[in-house]
Amino acid sequence: MRFSTLFGRTLRENPSDAELVSHQLSLRAGLIRQLGAGIYSYLPIGWRVLLKIEQIMREEMDAIGGQELVMPVVQPADIWRATGRYDAPAPGPALLRFQDRGGHDMVLAMTHEEVATDLARQEIGSYRQLPQMVYQIQTKFRDEPRSRGGLVRVREFTMKDAYSFDADYEGLDAFYPSIYRAYENIFARCGVEAIAVEADTGIMGGSVSHEFMVLTDAGEDTLVLCPHCRYAANAEKAVFVKGEGPRAPEAALEKVPTPGTTTIEGVAKLLGVETRQTYKAVFYSTPSGEVVFGVIRGDLDVNPTKLSNMVGGAELHPSTAEELEAAGIVAGYASPIGLSGVRVIADDSLTTVNNAVAGANEVGYHYRNVNYPRDFRVEAVGDIALAREGDRCANCGEALTLSRGIEVGHLFKLGTKYSAAVGATFLDRDGVARPLVMGSYGIGTGRLLACVIEQHHDAKGIIWPVSVAPFQVHIVSLGSKDAEVTAAADALYGRLKGRGYEVLYDDRAESAGVKFNDADLIGVPVRLTVSRRTLDNHQFELKARWEADRRLVPADEVEAAIDATLASDPTAPVGA
Numbered sequence: 001m002r003f004s005t006l007f008g009r010t011l012r013e014n015p016s017d018a019e020l021v022s023h024q025l026s027l028r029a030g031l032i033r034q035l036g037a038g039i040y041s042y043l044p045i046g047w048r049v050l051l052k053i054e055q056i057m058r059e060e061m062d063a064i065g066g067q068e069l070v071m072p073v074v075q076p077a078d079i080w081r082a083t084g085r086y087d088a089p090a091p092g093p094a095l096l097r098f099q100d101r102g103g104h105d106m107v108l109a110m111t112h113e114e115v116a117t118d119l120a121r122q123e124i125g126s127y128r129q130l131p132q133m134v135y136q137i138q139t140k141f142r143d144e145p146r147s148r149g150g151l152v153r154v155r156e157f158t159m160k161d162a163y164s165f166d167a168d169y170e171g172l173d174a175f176y177p178s179i180y181r182a183y184e185n186i187f188a189r190c191g192v193e194a195i196a197v198e199a200d201t202g203i204m205g206g207s208v209s210h211e212f213m214v215l216t217d218a219g220e221d222t223l224v225l226c227p228h229c230r231y232a233a234n235a236e237k238a239v240f241v242k243g244e245g246p247r248a249p250e251a252a253l254e255k256v257p258t259p260g261t262t263t264i265e266g267v268a269k270l271l272g273v274e275t276r277q278t279y280k281a282v283f284y285s286t287p288s289g290e291v292v293f294g295v296i297r298g299d300l301d302v303n304p305t306k307l308s309n310m311v312g313g314a315e316l317h318p319s320t321a322e323e324l325e326a327a328g329i330v331a332g333y334a335s336p337i338g339l340s341g342v343r344v345i346a347d348d349s350l351t352t353v354n355n356a357v358a359g360a361n362e363v364g365y366h367y368r369n370v371n372y373p374r375d376f377r378v379e380a381v382g383d384i385a386l387a388r389e390g391d392r393c394a395n396c397g398e399a400l401t402l403s404r405g406i407e408v409g410h411l412f413k414l415g416t417k418y419s420a421a422v423g424a425t426f427l428d429r430d431g432v433a434r435p436l437v438m439g440s441y442g443i444g445t446g447r448l449l450a451c452v453i454e455q456h457h458d459a460k461g462i463i464w465p466v467s468v469a470p471f472q473v474h475i476v477s478l479g480s481k482d483a484e485v486t487a488a489a490d491a492l493y494g495r496l497k498g499r500g501y502e503v504l505y506d507d508r509a510e511s512a513g514v515k516f517n518d519a520d521l522i523g524v525p526v527r528l529t530v531s532r533r534t535l536d537n538h539q540f541e542l543k544a545r546w547e548a549d550r551r552l553v554p555a556d557e558v559e560a561a562i563d564a565t566l567a568s569d570p571t572a573p574v575g576a
Helices: 021-026 044-063 077-083 114-121 169-189 264-271 304-309 321-326 348-352 416-420 443-457 485-498 512-522 532-536 554-565
Strands: 030-038 039-042 074-076 096-101 105-108 132-139 156-166 194-200 208-215 221-225 232-234 253-257 279-285 291-297 343-346 356-362 364-369 380-382 401-415 425-428 433-435 437-444 474-477 504-507 526-530 538-546 551-554
Touching: 021 425, 021 443, 039 044, 044 156, 044 169, 044 348, 044 443, 074 077, 077 105, 077 114, 077 401, 077 416, 114 132, 114 416, 114 437, 156 443, 169 194, 169 208, 169 401, 194 221, 208 221, 208 443, 208 526, 232 485, 264 356, 264 364, 264 526, 279 304, 279 321, 291 348, 304 380, 343 348, 348 380, 364 433, 401 416, 401 443, 437 443, 443 532, 474 485, 485 504, 485 526, 485 532, 485 554, 504 512, 526 532, 526 554, 532 538, 538 554, 551 554
Parallel strands: 194 232, 291 343, 343 380, 474 504, 474 526
Antiparallel strands: 030 039, 074 105, 096 105, 132 156, 156 437, 194 208, 208 401, 221 232, 221 401, 253 364, 279 291, 356 364, 401 437, 425 433, 526 538, 538 551
């Protein structure tokens, strides 16, 4: 590719609205251009990278028996109604709904579980056809309320999504490690360091889920990690040791004055108890205004995602003062005792303490000696606690740490959630119809591209791993006014192309500074410079993008030098 004919241009300055490094460099290097909020076009350089990422995905999916197909982006709403997701609180408004000219309800696919299951219903009839795994690399659309970070959070995106079908859970469990390893291979081959963490199943459902995360301060997700035993989980899912609170023989419930004291710390100090001997009240509301009362031991915090899961996955927001007043709740003095018409969900930490302090739902008063379940009832008890830095690992007891990360892949054991809903069954060995047991596995290709840049850049620009670089070699000609230098650069370009190298040839009439800056910005692994000095010595100047040093190589040895440099890529997986 001649730079002079390349569609797209580089930018000198960072766009003012680009915060993440990957967003800045993707725009400046001419990889993408924004059309609307969370909607981007890929320019030729960016598209070349994306195609290489997709090819790696194809190779790894094919290696574990995957078969590629393509499913529609536009889908009838009825199939989403069949699984209950069309009208569910989640995905809610993220699912873009519309009507065709015939008045039929339609959606833009944000995922393809429904369609994949419907295909399996039509094509799989017998256990003899199992197991199966199909995959696609296809467009998705999610009407995100807040797109940010360039390709990290968008509305329209491309995803590699795969779907497995087994006769039983044992088959799914046997296949799951294969897709897990394939994902590890994909990220390693793309030069990305990613870790797998336990994750919430969210709107997808199912029993088990893992996210592959790229650790970066720019990440939107909080990860809970144990450096000792390698436990790793998204904060939405993480468990930890809650410990025991003070315990004593149950005492009689007592209402006591606590004027002007509305915080856990203040009440504990006033009444001379530890914070872990108090009950904390946290309130969230559904879109309809229904209040959910989360009650937890006072030294802990409520995890909104866990709380949402306890009430059926409802979308929750912190309750407003108006919503609390309408529910008869006195803010600062709220109590689970004596409430009616409010959904009360308790953390299991309530069972670790007795004779606790809780609000009396009356201004200026709290209760002492509150004991669950003696003094109040709840809708459900479970883990709704948020893991924090320094909490103890549930596996080994060591201190947990928090990190930020970007999700690049997600695995789900779906079970029969979708197959049972749409009637995707098969006949087993005894001729009995049974629902297919499914798994779902996704990678956002554009987000993976962004993560490559997040992990591989310097102050000058991108440093592409060889495996996904848009070109292998970047020729810089410093002789626009020197016919011999131009001819030599042209000849080198033709020679390398003829031998199968992917080459970007900067043949523009620009200064050396501009050309070198663009070369560093775009980040092609090998830069070859042709100048009067190199030509007179029958040499070319070679520089690896990841190295500071430059060296001269004889003109007749340039291919060997390129090969050796490409082979020295520090991001390449061991043994690759």
